[in-house]
Amino acid sequence: GAVVSQHPSWVICKSGTSVKIECRSLDFQATTMFWYRQFPKQSLMLMATSNEGSKATYEQGVEKDKFLINHASLTLSTLTVTSAHPEDSSFYICSASPGGAKAFFGQGTRLTVV
Amino acid sequence: SQQGEEDPQALSIQEGENATMNCSYKTSINNLQWYRQNSGRGLVHLILIRSNEREKHSGRLRVTLDTSKKSSSLLITASRAADTASYFCATDWGGTASKLTFGTGTRLQVTL
Numbered sequence: 284g285a286v287v288s289q290h291p292s293w294v295i296c297k298s299g300t301s302v303k304i305e306c307r308s309l310d311f312q313a314t315t316m317f318w319y320r321q322f323p324k325q326s327l328m329l330m331a332t333s334n335e336g337s338k339a340t341y342e343q344g345v346e347k348d349k350f351l352i353n354h355a356s357l358t359l360s361t362l363t364v365t366s367a368h369p370e371d372s373s374f375y376i377c378s379a380s381p382g383g384a385k386a387f388f389g390q391g392t393r394l395t396v397v
Numbered sequence: 398s399q400q401g402e403e404d405p406q407a408l409s410i411q412e413g414e415n416a417t418m419n420c421s422y423k424t425s426i427n428n429l430q431w432y433r434q435n436s437g438r439g440l441v442h443l444i445l446i447r448s449n450e451r452e453k454h455s456g457r458l459r460v461t462l463d464t465s466k467k468s469s470s471l472l473i474t475a476s477r478a479a480d481t482a483s484y485f486c487a488t489d490w491g492g493t494a495s496k497l498t499f500g501t502g503t504r505l506q507v508t509l
Contacts, residue, residue, distance in 0.1 A: 289439070317496060326400060326485060327440075327499045376439060380495035384428040386487075388440040 285311050285381045289389025296367055296396055304362045304392045306333075306377035312357035313379035317386070318350075321374040333360040333377075367396040401486060401500035409506040416473040418503040420486030421466075427489050429462055430497070431471050434483045443471075443484075476507045 286309040296302050306316055314335045319327040331352055332340040339352035349371075351363040360379075364371055376391040401422035410416050422429070428447050432440040446453045446462045446469070453460045459472040469486055483504050487497040 284442075315495070319499075324504075326501050327497075328400075329496065329498070332496060374437070378440075378495065378497070384430065384489050384495055385442055385445055386430075386495040386497055387442070388432075390439040391437070393437065 285309075285379075285387045287377065287379050287387045287389045289377055289392055291392055292390055293393040294395070296394070298368055298396055299366055301363055301365045302367055302394060304364075304375055304377075304394075306360045306362070306379070306389050308358045308379045308381075308387075311379075311381035313360075313381070314357060316354060316360040316377055316379040318352065318360075318362050319376050319378070321376060321391075323374075327376065330362075330375075333362075335360075364394065367394070369396045372396045400498060401488060403484075403486060403500040403503045405503060406501070407504045407506070409508065410476055412476060412478055412507055412509050414476055416476050416480070416505055416507070418471045418484050418486075418505070420469045420471070420500045422469075422486070422488050422498070422500070423467065424488075424490045426464070426467075429460075429469050430487045430489075431458075431460060431469075432485045432487060432499075434485065434502075436482075440485070473505075476505075478507050478509055481505060481507045 288307045316333040318330045333354040335354045341347045354360040377389045378386040430445045431443040485502045486500040
């Protein structure tokens with residue numbers, strides 16, 4: 284099956300700093316990738332759609348200036364949490380698909396802002 | 398919110414028993430999928446059922462879909478301790494097929 288790799292698995296950062304999370308499709312090309320956020324014991328909420336070569340599409344209520352998405356190649360999307368605050372602490376997870384409805388997810392990144 | 402709901406929120410059973418989880422959603426869909434998530438990990442795809450299908454099987458998994466009621470169920474037969482995880486349904490409803498809306502999830506605990 285298709286493999287999506289996410290890095291890092293976990294990160295701790297200080298308030299006010301920025302953190303970059305990478306999402307790679309290892310064995311397929313993805314013109315579109317998705318970023319989700321999951322708070323403890325809750326479901327996944329879609330944050331944004333990452334589009335290769337163009338601007339990301341953000342869901343309502345998600346600050347695009349805070350969550351910067353770059354999809355510079357067909358195998359890599361990055362999510363940068365800028366000026367992180369403790370309330371940004373969460374589990375961030377990306378997905379991609381080689382085609383069709385079946386999505387493949389990265390391992391997720393647990394972000395803790397202290 | 399487009400998020401669907403699942404019930405029960407939590408389910409505790411003994412090994413060997415069957416586990417049934419239900420999912421309801423709000424909009425018309427193209428596909429409904431079930432995913433499994435072990436604590437703090439990524440999601441593993443279990444099964445996909447299309448809107449024109451009513452039932453699908455994969456190993457010990459059985460999924461049903463009732464589009465008139467906007468609901469689906471996941472049955473895990475002969476459960477094992479290793480089935481302990483959270484289970485989520487996810488729907489796509491047009492546009493990009495792999496853009497998913499997730500249900501609230503069911504936490505399944507299978508004890509020995």
